[in-house]
Structures are given as structure tokens and as C-alpha cells.
Amino acid sequence: MNKRVLFDFEIEFTNGGGIQGQEFRLDIDGDDISDEDLARYIVEDMRLLMVGKVKILNKKIINEKHKRRPADDEI
Structure with missing residues (x-):
């Protein structure tokens, strides 16, 4: 299952x-x-x-397919 953070x-x-x-939205590895x-x-x-200062607000983990290709994928 793919996880993203919103x-x-x-x-x-x-x-x-x-x-x-x-x-x-960003792709994440793991559940959190x-x-x-x-x-x-x-x-x-x-x-x-x-x-x-960096503030993170309204963070939710969602089930959604990753959008970014892994860096080691060949083009």
C-alpha cells in the first residue's frame, strides 16, 4: 500500500x-x-x-499511489 502525507x-x-x-502532498516510506x-x-x-522556523500544520497520512518515480528508476 502506498502512503502519502497531506x-x-x-x-x-x-x-x-x-x-x-x-x-x-509528498510520498513517504512507511506509515508515518x-x-x-x-x-x-x-x-x-x-x-x-x-x-x-518551519511549521507543519494539518498533517494527515493518506492512502494514495506514489506520484514520484524512485531516484534509482531508469528513464
Whole structure:
């Protein structure tokens, strides 16, 4: 069974400003993901710099087929 996480997020930057996302979906391995791991995943995957505070809001684990190909899949 495939699991995804559906959530909202707010990211503040240490040099001012920020970004947010609503009803964002990400593929996950396993049945759950901590807020800390999810925040780290977003920051690394989006290659964000100078990140301050990250808030994860309205997190739900859903059953839905993964959308992203595994990195080791051949094209």
C-alpha cells in the first residue's frame, strides 16, 4: 500500500520573508513521518537556504499511489 502525507506548511527565512504551502502532498516510506523529518525533507528537496522556523500544520497520512518515480528508476 502506498502512503502519502497531506499537510500545510509555513517556512520563515532568517534573512526575512517566508513561504507557505496548502494541501501539499509528498510520498513517504512507511506509515508515518514526524514533523521534524517532514520539515527537513521539504527544506532539502526544495534546496532552501537560510531557513529559520518551519511549521507543519494539518498533517494527515493518506492512502494514495506514489506520484514520484524512485531516484534509482531508469528513464
